[in-house]
Amino acid sequence: MRFREAALAFVPRHQSPAPPPLKIVAFRRARDFQRIFEVRQIAGFMQSGLERHTLVFGPDARGSVANQTAFHEYTHYLLRSRQGINFPVWYEEGFASLLSTMRITDDAVTVGYVPPRVLEEVRRPRLSVRALLDERYELDWARHDLTRLYARAWLFAHMLHFGHLAGLPAYHEGIPAMLAHIDSGMSNAGAMEEALGAGLETLQRQVRQYARRRDLPVQRLPVPDGAPAIRDERCLAETEVRQELAMTAVSRNREYARDLFARILETDPEDVDALVGLSLAEDNPRLARDAVIRALAVEPSHSAANVRMAEIKVAECRGSTATRCLDAWDEGARHYRLGLRTQPDSVGAAYGLGVVYLHTGQPGDAVNYLRVAYRRAPWAPRINFYLGEAYRLTGDRARARTHLMKAMHWDADERRRERASMALGLLGP
Numbered sequence: 001m002r003f004r005e006a007a008l009a010f011v012p013r014h015q016s017p018a019p020p021p022l023k024i025v026a027f028r029r030a031r032d033f034q035r036i037f038e039v040r041q042i043a044g045f046m047q048s049g050l051e052r053h054t055l056v057f058g059p060d061a062r063g064s065v066a067n068q069t070a071f072h073e074y075t076h077y078l079l080r081s082r083q084g085i086n087f088p089v090w091y092e093e094g095f096a097s098l099l100s101t102m103r104i105t106d107d108a109v110t111v112g113y114v115p116p117r118v119l120e121e122v123r124r125p126r127l128s129v130r131a132l133l134d135e136r137y138e139l140d141w142a143r144h145d146l147t148r149l150y151a152r153a154w155l156f157a158h159m160l161h162f163g164h165l166a167g168l169p170a171y172h173e174g175i176p177a178m179l180a181h182i183d184s185g186m187s188n189a190g191a192m193e194e195a196l197g198a199g200l201e202t203l204q205r206q207v208r209q210y211a212r213r214r215d216l217p218v219q220r221l222p223v224p225d226g227a228p229a230i231r232d233e234r235c236l237a238e239t240e241v242r243q244e245l246a247m248t249a250v251s252r253n254r255e256y257a258r259d260l261f262a263r264i265l266e267t268d269p270e271d272v273d274a275l276v277g278l279s280l281a282e283d284n285p286r287l288a289r290d291a292v293i294r295a296l297a298v299e300p301s302h303s304a305a306n307v308r309m310a311e312i313k314v315a316e317c318r319g320s321t322a323t324r325c326l327d328a329w330d331e332g333a334r335h336y337r338l339g340l341r342t343q344p345d346s347v348g349a350a351y352g353l354g355v356v357y358l359h360t361g362q363p364g365d366a367v368n369y370l371r372v373a374y375r376r377a378p379w380a381p382r383i384n385f386y387l388g389e390a391y392r393l394t395g396d397r398a399r400a401r402t403h404l405m406k407a408m409h410w411d412a413d414e415r416r417r418e419r420a421s422m423a424l425g426l427l428g429p
Helices: 002-007 030-037 067-082 089-100 116-122 129-133 146-166 171-183 188-195 200-211 238-249 254-267 272-281 285-298 303-315 322-342 347-359 363-376 381-393 397-410 414-427
Strands: 022-026 044-047 053-057 108-111 219-222
Touching: 002 067, 002 108, 022 067, 022 238, 030 053, 030 238, 044 067, 053 067, 067 089, 089 146, 116 146, 129 146, 129 200, 146 171, 146 200, 171 188, 171 397, 188 200, 238 254, 238 272, 254 272, 272 285, 272 303, 285 303, 303 322, 303 347, 322 347, 347 363, 347 381, 363 381, 381 397, 381 414, 397 414
Parallel strands: 022 053
Antiparallel strands: 044 053, 108 219
């Protein structure tokens, strides 16, 4: 709680009205984390979702304490869940690194400490600010020396937030405006010139000088009185542990997730949550369908099972005839509605139903459901695309333009960005 309170003093002020809840999975041993999620070069990740976000971390490979990783990934959660804007990856990773070394004592919180190994890395002038700012969507181990790229992002974010304590201009005052400009589609260079009053050449020179400083500035914040109270605490049963871990691993290690779900079902063949999870983990479409059919046979009104069946029905229309697609969409809509009836706050059901209504010529109904999903995840390009299309088809050109622009600027997939651009073209000048 103290980390969160201190971090929010630096997080740009754009409150998302209905952020998803957060699930945290912490590992005691680095090798367990690496084995389960089939990773070697990271010690944690934050996985965004419509229903909830998931933060997973453990000690790094050197055996360091897990706090730094946890703080880094939790910062991603604060940015992603509480903000209505998108952040370029260079800023998000640099800012998360900046807060990751927060030091908390009984009377103060210190922000801005940079470990010597990071300073050593950034003092090698091999990566320009311009090259760093070229990274908008994601950082890729195949294309980059990520150790150096993260270190440079860390230093640059440090200078923007704390450089005024070392005699540089008060760039921190212009950060919210800079990020808002970038979110709206302005180039990094243009946004910095506009909001910070400095061009890339100036910033490059300043960050090189900043890296040569003997000590980088830090900022101390007072700790609020009183320790935060723990609301509730209990140990999970073994089946609950397997279910939670399997659902966390399903997008990164399907084989491991399938094994855990199978072990749950050996004990209880009618565990509906495990059957739905098994359907998500199956690579074979027939087996995925069979698992969710079994779940609905046990509990026909189960929300997650109906949403999963709807997803399978809609997926069946890909590459099929228009008539078959209409049947699939009708079936999908029926299951999505059942999912919402049982769980009215199901964002996945609302999003899916909105997309189905859009494809079946009911854009007015689509708007109503897609707005529910947008309130939960205003940063998601896919939601912005479909909501923008729904507004376009209902004649609300101003709102359509806002959401389609968001999709065009922020979807990491180039083909989807092109779709958004084409839809914008249909709006005219």
